[in-house]
Amino acid sequence: xxxxxxxxxxxxxxxxxxxxxxxxxxxxHVELRxxxxxxxxxxxxAGLHNVELWVRESQLxxxxxxxxxxxxxxxxxxxxxxxxxxxxxxxLCWHCSAxxxxxHN
Numbered sequence: 810x811x812x813x814x815x816x817x818x819x820x821x822x823x824x825x826x827x828x829x830x831x832x833x834x835x836x837x838h839v840e841l842r843x844x845x846x847x848x849x850x851x852x853x854x855a856g857l858h859n860v861e862l863w864v865r866e867s868q869l870x871x872x873x874x875x876x877x878x879x880x881x882x883x884x885x886x887x888x889x890x891x892x893x894x895x896x897x898x899x900x901l902c903w904h905c906s907a908x909x910x911x912x913h914n
Contacts, residue, residue, distance in 0.1 A: 813863045816872050825860040835875050837868045
């Protein structure tokens with residue numbers, strides 16, 4: 810079974826379904842994760858209620874290219890070192906300079 814990678818993580822379910830549909834129309838298999846956890850917003854820790862789009866590792870570059878062609882704004886991410894929120898375009902944490910980490914990949 811081929812390894813999967815996180816393409817996009819964010820909290821907007823409507824946007825996630827829209828991107829999923831667009832990518833699937835381009836022949837990219839997309840798995841939506843975290844949708845069921847949205848009912849726990851406010852009860853669960855902040856990092857657990859994100860909706861995530863996962864794609865096969867071999868399709869990651871194609872999926873990223875498709876979304877970049879749509880001028881998709883990358884969602885913010887939280888630093889695993891200092892827990893500061895960073896803009897999606899940042900590869901390093903603005904506060905502590907730690908590298909962006911997708912610890913669940």
